[in-house]
Amino acid sequence: MDEFKNSVENLQKDVKFGLAKLEKIKETTEKLKEHEAEISRNENFEFEVTVTKPVQVDISGTGIHLTNCQQCHYTCHDNCHFADDADKIHCCAMEPDGYCARCPGKCYWNVHFNQKYRWDYQEVKEKQTVRELKEKYLKAAEGKTTFQALIKKLKAEYDRIQVMVVKLMESSAKCLNRLIEIAPKPNPLSTPEYIDLLIEGEKREVKSGWNQRVQSLVDMREKAENMDKGAEADTKQDKADTDTNQDKAEADTKQDEAEADTKQDEAEADTKQDEAEADAKQEEAEADANQGEAEADAKQDEIEADAKQDEAEADDKKDEAEANTKQDEAEADVTSGWNQRVQSLVDMREKAENMDKGAETDTKQDEAEADDTKDEAEADTKQDEAEADANQDEAEANAKQDEAESDAKKDEAEADDKKDEAETDTKQDEAEADAEQDETVPVSDIDSNMNEGQDSEAEITSDENFEFQVTVIVIVFFLCCCVLMVRQRQSSCRSGIIKF
Structure with missing residues (x-):
């Protein structure tokens, strides 16, 4: 709605x-x-x-x-x-x-x-x-x-x-x-009547241009009436055509029914004839089937007889083949024993040749390895001797350097002694000058000062001598260690060569 x-x-x-x-x-x-x-x-x-x-x-x-x-x-x-x-x-x-x-x-x-x-x-x-x-x-x-x-x-x-x-x-x-x-109360409208409603609506509303729209609606109303008249004429023509077509259809229907009855009778007659022919064909087929079964049974019997004969021939051939196989096995047993022994001897001969060749190869390889070892030992000995000589030269150089350093230290100590003596003399001169200037200073104090200077001088000299002695001992110990290492190396090399 x-x-x-x-x-x-x-x-x-x-x-x-x-x-x-x-x-x-x-x-x-x-x-x-x-x-x-x-x-x-x-x-x-x-x-x-x-x-x-x-x-x-x-x-x-x-x-x-x-x-x-x-x-x-x-x-x-x-x-x-x-x-x-x-x-x-x-x-x-x-x-x-x-x-x-x-x-x-x-x-x-x-x-x-x-x-x-x-x-x-x-x-x-x-x-x-x-x-x-x-x-x-x-x-x-x-x-x-x-x-x-x-x-x-x-x-x-x-x-x-x-x-x-x-x-x-x-x-x-x-x-x-x-x-x-x-x-509830239907009252259908036609197109012209609907246009009349539109015209009345335009006249009631009286909007701008309503006169022109009303005139257009009037023109369209005329066209709609013409279209309705044409539609009515077409409807009448269609109705007449429909009636004519309906009469033709009824006549065609009756004719079709008559033809259908005739065809149905013919079909029934054909059906009966077909049934009789089918029965005859079925009987012929049954007879042919019975004859075919008899022929099939005969062929089956022939096939079974041929199969039994083939089986008997196959059994004979199988027995003959088994006998030939046993004979071949016996002959093979006779000949297979000495063939196996000969083959074993040939294999043993090849193994012995291979072992001899391997022994020669191992001997040559051992000699080559011994030569290489000997050369390596000699090279190591020469290298050790060279290292010992180098170590000895280095020790001698270190000893000379230490002597030079000790001489330098000794010279420094003597220089320090001389410097200290000079300072002592200077102090003594200053003390004498002070004594002369200040007669109140006792002579014992001057002597004590001099004694203190001599004691400090003696301490410095003793310390320098101790350091020098320690340095000499260390150098001698180092040289002894180097000589022992060289001799031990030489003895180990000789023992290794002797063992080899």
């Missing part, structure tokens, strides 16, 4: 929109004819026409959900059950394939949204030029066509939209009739 109501509302809206287009084309054509002279001289000549523009009507706060097409600027469903845009595919305005059946572009469902406004249309005055009309209605190749060609194109567009509006009216009338059928 709601779907039919929505369809009627949208169809009425489409009809009004189509009528507005018709009015615009009609007005444009009249303006062009009125100013034909000016237009022929200037393609940029401007004139005013009435056009229908889409406007937004706010519905926020009403709680109504609708379905708007964003591409066509058209409200496809005024009161939709689906508020979520993702569910618009289930809107009653959508076809099963997902495309809209309401908007002019028949757009896909995913460009339809639930918004806070609905689209309505208002008539406004707009200026246009002939150049704009040519760009809109004529092809690029016809851009320089005559004024009459443009008028002709507008007339064709007018006729096309008029036919579309008539079809919309027919669809709307059908929807209304369906609603009337659903109602």
